Amino acid sequence: MAVTGFWLGTAPAAVAALLAASIAQGLWRGWRGSRVVAIALAVLLALQGLGTLGTVTADALPAVAATVISAALVALLVVPGASRAWFARRR
Numbered sequence: 001m002a003v004t005g006f007w008l009g010t011a012p013a014a015v016a017a018l019l020a021a022s023i024a025q026g027l028w029r030g031w032r033g034s035r036v037v038a039i040a041l042a043v044l045l046a047l048q049g050l051g052t053l054g055t056v057t058a059d060a061l062p063a064v065a066a067t068v069i070s071a072a073l074v075a076l077l078v079v080p081g082a083s084r085a086w087f088a089r090r091r
Contacts, residue, residue: 039077046070 023041026034049067052060 035077039074042070042073042077046074 023034023038027038046067049063049070052063053067
């Protein structure tokens with residue numbers, strides 16, 4: 001059975017989706033390894049997006065939004081828990 005173009009595009013997307021779901025579940029449960037992986041990926045995405053900030057056009061707006069979201073994710077994952085608790089719902 002030959003590997004077609006459909007599977008070459010679908011397999012990496014499925015792996016990326018499973019990796020993202022695994023990291024999200026690990027963050028939900030408070031696992032440190034998932035937190036480290038999420039910080040590393042967000043830093044890489046933010047650094048990659050900084051290259052597009054010099055040439056902001058209408059085509060680059062999704063990249064700018066991804067850069068801002070990645071930077072916010074890094075900030076939220078790095079600050080101490082007491083700082084994040086300030087934003088929590090009060091009971």
